[in-house]
Amino acid sequence: MKVGVIGLGNMGMGAALNLVRAGHEVTGCELREDSRAAFVAGGGKAVVSPDALPAGLEAVVVFVIDAAQTDQVLFGDKGCLARMDKGAVVLCCATIAPEAARALGRKIADARFLMLDSPVSGGSAGAKAGTMTVMAAGSEAAFAKAGPVLAAISTKVWHLGDEIGVGSTVKMVNQLLAGVHIATAAEALALGIRAGADPETLYKVISESAGSSWMWQNRVPHILAGDDTPSSAVNIFVKDLGIVLDQARALTFPLPMAAAAHQLFLAAAANGQGLKDDSFVIRVWQQLTGIDLPGKT
Numbered sequence: 001m002k003v004g005v006i007g008l009g010n011m012g013m014g015a016a017l018n019l020v021r022a023g024h025e026v027t028g029c030e031l032r033e034d035s036r037a038a039f040v041a042g043g044g045k046a047v048v049s050p051d052a053l054p055a056g057l058e059a060v061v062v063f064v065i066d067a068a069q070t071d072q073v074l075f076g077d078k079g080c081l082a083r084m085d086k087g088a089v090v091l092c093c094a095t096i097a098p099e100a101a102r103a104l105g106r107k108i109a110d111a112r113f114l115m116l117d118s119p120v121s122g123g124s125a126g127a128k129a130g131t132m133t134v135m136a137a138g139s140e141a142a143f144a145k146a147g148p149v150l151a152a153i154s155t156k157v158w159h160l161g162d163e164i165g166v167g168s169t170v171k172m173v174n175q176l177l178a179g180v181h182i183a184t185a186a187e188a189l190a191l192g193i194r195a196g197a198d199p200e201t202l203y204k205v206i207s208e209s210a211g212s213s214w215m216w217q218n219r220v221p222h223i224l225a226g227d228d229t230p231s232s233a234v235n236i237f238v239k240d241l242g243i244v245l246d247q248a249r250a251l252t253f254p255l256p257m258a259a260a261a262h263q264l265f266l267a268a269a270a271n272g273q274g275l276k277d278d279s280f281v282i283r284v285w286q287q288l289t290g291i292d293l294p295g296k297t
Contacts, residue, residue, distance in 0.1 A: 001025070001148050004053040004060045004080060006073045008035040008046070010231060011093070011120065012063030014127025015153040017042045019061075021130075022152035027053050029073070029080075050080035057084045059149050061091045066239060067100035074108070081111055089114040089145040093134075095175060095236075097243045098165040105138075105164030114142035117164045119171035120154070123218070124231045131155045135174070137166040172247060175240040176258050181215035182237065182278050183261040189220055190285035199224060199294045219279035226295020228276040235274040237265045237281075 001024045005016040008030035019026045020043045027045040029052070030036050036046035047053055050073045053060075060080055062070050070092055074081055084090075090108055092101065092115060101117045108115040115138055122132035130153055136143070137160040150157050160166045188211070192202045203220050206212050222228070241262035248255045268274070268281040276283075286293055 007063035117167035186282035
């Protein structure tokens with residue numbers, strides 16, 4: 001299958017490499033030269049802008065940051081729609097607001113292409129392993145066309161119906177929980193450190209206790225190692241929890257936990273941590289209380 005992958009970041013790179021391994025003809029699109037070189041070394045082809053993708057694409061997988069970027073790479077001055085084959089499918093994998101997904105769906109349908117509202121979960125590790133979970137909504141034709149792509153990048157595809165926007169709604173709820181869990185894990189670890197607990201021991205005990213969570217087990221090791229290389233950055237949750245809160249306001253729906261977590265990620269970003277691993281929201285408590293964090297400085 002002839003596939004374009006736009007965005008070779010933490011998620012897009014893993015997905016694109018798994019498509020190559022599955023035997024597809026894959027061209028990645030990425031501004032960063034080092035990422036393009038890494039993808040070429042992995043067996044793919046790479047271009048700088050979407051309009052430079054090869055003609056006759058049967059599927060385009062979009063792994064950019066937000067709805068505005070998704071719209072730009074598809075419909076902008078250097079958009080890729082002219083490079084797509086008749087009946088091709090666009091997999092929109094960014095975390096965006098449900099209404100933004102619906103608006104994109106209408107534009108893509110008007111252009112006579114198929115769309116899957118298909119945000120993903122699993123982090124960079126899941127992307128590299130090809131084990132992502134896809135929360136997908138779209139027509140049966142879109143699912144059928146995207147089937148070979150989904151098989152290469154994921155191990156679980158949720159078919160959430162044919163209404164564009166449902167996939168993004170489910171991902172929004174996932175991000176509410178993920179953001180709150182990361183912030184709470186950081187808060188709990190910071191409290192333990194401040195109270196004198198050994199952080200390594202604390203991590204092990206909680207990991208085997210009722211207070212554990214997936215985020216505790218996945219993110220706290222980053223803090224213990226002092227490794228703030230982003231697998232997912234603080235700024236991602238500034239954006240994603242912002243989407244959650246915007247939707248809640250539109251529904252007149254209170255979200256006190258999500259609002260508090262959003263403020264913590266905003267505080268971390270304001271403190272210069274926006275491009276660091278999201279677990280380093282813990283530096284908010286470091287600044288407030290003067291605790292020493294484990295691992296390298």
